[in-house]
Amino acid sequence: MAQLAKPAKRRRIRGDGAWAYAFIAVALVVFAMFTAYPVVSAFIISFQKYKPIGSEYVGFDNYIATFKDSLFWKSVVNTVVYTILTVPVSLIISFAIAILILPLKKKLQTTFKAVYYLPAVASGVALSVVWLWIFDPMPEGIFNKLISLFGISNQNWLGSSATSMFSLVLMAWLSSHGTSIIIYLAALLGIDSSYYEAADLDGANFFQKLWYIVIPSLKPTTLFLLVTGVIGSFQVFQNAYLMTGGGPDNSTTMVGLLIFNNAFKYFEFGKAAAQSLVLAAIIALISLVQFKFMGKDVEY
Amino acid sequence: MALYSEHTGKPAAKRARNGVIIIILILFALATIFPIYFMIMSSFGDPIEAGAANYSLFPTKFTLDSYKFFFDYSEYSYRWLLNSLIVATTVMVSNVFFASLAGYAFSKIKFKGRTVLFTILLIAMMIPYQVTQVPLYILIVNIFNIQNTYSALILPGLVTVYNIFLAKQFMGSIPGEILECAKIEGCNQFQIYFRIILPLSKTVLAVMAILTFMDSWNTFFWPFLVTNTMDMQTIQVGLKNFRFANTTYFAPMMAGATISALPMFILFFSLQKYFLEGVTVGAVKG
Numbered sequence: 001m002a003q004l005a006k007p008a009k010r011r012r013i014r015g016d017g018a019w020a021y022a023f024i025a026v027a028l029v030v031f032a033m034f035t036a037y038p039v040v041s042a043f044i045i046s047f048q049k050y051k052p053i054g055s056e057y058v059g060f061d062n063y064i065a066t067f068k069d070s071l072f073w074k075s076v077v078n079t080v081v082y083t084i085l086t087v088p089v090s091l092i093i094s095f096a097i098a099i100l101i102l103p104l105k106k107k108l109q110t111t112f113k114a115v116y117y118l119p120a121v122a123s124g125v126a127l128s129v130v131w132l133w134i135f136d137p138m139p140e141g142i143f144n145k146l147i148s149l150f151g152i153s154n155q156n157w158l159g160s161s162a163t164s165m166f167s168l169v170l171m172a173w174l175s176s177h178g179t180s181i182i183i184y185l186a187a188l189l190g191i192d193s194s195y196y197e198a199a200d201l202d203g204a205n206f207f208q209k210l211w212y213i214v215i216p217s218l219k220p221t222t223l224f225l226l227v228t229g230v231i232g233s234f235q236v237f238q239n240a241y242l243m244t245g246g247g248p249d250n251s252t253t254m255v256g257l258l259i260f261n262n263a264f265k266y267f268e269f270g271k272a273a274a275q276s277l278v279l280a281a282i283i284a285l286i287s288l289v290q291f292k293f294m295g296k297d298v299e300y
Numbered sequence: 301m302a303l304y305s306e307h308t309g310k311p312a313a314k315r316a317r318n319g320v321i322i323i324i325l326i327l328f329a330l331a332t333i334f335p336i337y338f339m340i341m342s343s344f345g346d347p348i349e350a351g352a353a354n355y356s357l358f359p360t361k362f363t364l365d366s367y368k369f370f371f372d373y374s375e376y377s378y379r380w381l382l383n384s385l386i387v388a389t390t391v392m393v394s395n396v397f398f399a400s401l402a403g404y405a406f407s408k409i410k411f412k413g414r415t416v417l418f419t420i421l422l423i424a425m426m427i428p429y430q431v432t433q434v435p436l437y438i439l440i441v442n443i444f445n446i447q448n449t450y451s452a453l454i455l456p457g458l459v460t461v462y463n464i465f466l467a468k469q470f471m472g473s474i475p476g477e478i479l480e481c482a483k484i485e486g487c488n489q490f491q492i493y494f495r496i497i498l499p500l501s502k503t504v505l506a507v508m509a510i511l512t513f514m515d516s517w518n519t520f521f522w523p524f525l526v527t528n529t530m531d532m533q534t535i536q537v538g539l540k541n542f543r544f545a546n547t548t549y550f551a552p553m554m555a556g557a558t559i560s561a562l563p564m565f566i567l568f569f570s571l572q573k574y575f576l577e578g579v580t581v582g583a584v585k586g
Binding site: 016017019020021023024026027028030031033034035036037038039041042045050052093097099100101102103104108110112113114115116117118119121122123124125126127129130131132133134142174175176177178179182183186188191193196206209210213214231234235238242255256259260263264269272273275276277279280283284287 | 302322331338342398402406411412433436461488514521543556557576579
């Protein structure tokens with residue numbers, strides 16, 4: 001009997017396996033063609049001077065050119081500056097808003113969540129069109145009107161290299177924090193109330209509870225938002241492309257935009273591929289460092 | 301007992317505290333939605349050049365002329381909306397179907413190479429899209445030679461790794477006993493997927509459908525790269541072209557932006573629950 005049962009069982013497993021391969025077939029083909037192949041291809045192209053027919057291998061030339069290119073380093077600095085100015089501030093804003101939403105009634109919580117999320121629904125192109133007018137350099141522009149109330153003179157927000165980066169940062173501060181607010185709120189609701197009870201018995205006040213209970217408990221959430229925020233910020237260039245085109249004087253040229261320009265403005269595919277791989281390496285390195293420093297006592 | 305004091309016996313204090321909180325939240329909310337308010341409000345202005353338009357923060361006029369101006373700009377402006385709809389709908393349907401199939405296989409069926417394949421997918425998720433952008437462009441334009449077609453717009457997004465991951469995470473929590481039972485009753489794997497897995501995963505698949513549709517509708521760079529005639533462009537690319545051709549027409553530009561965003565606003569207000577749920581589905585580990 002046992003001998004008979006065995007092949008039958010094996011056949012069933014094999015049958016299931018066939019189903020599984022059928023189920024993942026399309027996904028795998030799409031993945032192989034539009035993700036895996038392009039990644040391998042990017043490595044190859046990065047060692048080439050690309051031409052549609054008959055690309056020539058140039059060794060590490062594209063990488064050497066990248067590291068010697070002062071514009072590349074400038075774009076890295078711009079990206080780092082942008083990241084440092086935007087990511088931590090949005091974390092603090094989202095955290096503060098989530099804390100403030102917490103004591104409200106469920107219905108009110110949902111309303112506020114929806115309102116804060118709303119701008120994320122509009123496309124980047126639509127928002128960039130709107131912000132372009134908000135930053136209108138004429139005295140009638142919204143921001144110029146606003147600062148004139150404080151006696152500050154007219155600014156050429158996006159058109160001057162002194163304020164262009166700040167304008168993009170300001171736009172990031174005032175755009176949607178909905179996603180991080182919702183994630184923080186979900187984490188806040190997950191904190192065990194017995195911690196607060198113990199703290200109350202010890203006579204802790206609101207800020208002590210915040211400092212000793214809430215912030216340590218939310219560390220994994222903060223780390224998650226920090227890492228994804230930094231990764232996202234390093235790739236960001238849509239706003240720069242649509243609002244300033246990287247200018248003036250390359251003051252808002254981010255790495256992502258530089259790669260885009262090299263590829264689709266100058267058609268230097270080899271250089272663009274090399275730069276994109278350097279960007280990938282930088283992102284991987286930074287994520288690793290963040291996990292090392294912040295993730296020490298985070299449990300997963 | 302919670303983070304906030306209950307102010308037991310002092311309802312006035314509690315009301316005052318919540319009042320202050322709500323005022324702060326409303327002020328920040330006003331700052332957040334101001335661009336959207338400004339966009340919609342200004343779109344009802346006259347289609348005249350900005351030099352003459354003095355924009356105000358409050359509606360002074362209500363006319364749809366700027367919308368007419370936007371649609372009259374190109375004979376293809378309605379086509380842009382249709383193209384976006386076609387692409388976003390196709391991408392949404394194919395993602396829900398193929399990602400749920402693959403998610404089911406990866407979470408519930410044992411097969412050779414499962415772990416290895418899934419690990420490769422996960423690693424691929426961390427690669428920035430700049431890396432794949434150039435080779436993908438070469439593949440579509442130089443090798444397949446399908447630029448300026450719906451295939452070029454749709455194929456690369458047919459099913460994303462993120463959605464497979466989302467489906468796998470959720471389906472992993474469906475108890476295996478149910479599937480065992482179905483199998484003993486004589487269901488084959490496709491019947492199990494269709495009759496048991498799909499109905500149980502309705503919510504997560506709805507979230508996936510909505511977020512995928514929104515992403516596809518709002519995406520700009522890929523359609524911008526692979527289309528070169530107006531009749532194949534999506535609304536986002538069309539809006540960008542309109543902007544560059546009419547740099548001084550303030551109200552029509554706002555009308556165009558409103559048109560591109562309006563379908564998403566309608567979707568958001570009617571399916572708000574799924575949008576808000578979608579945020580945490582992918583983020584909080586289950």
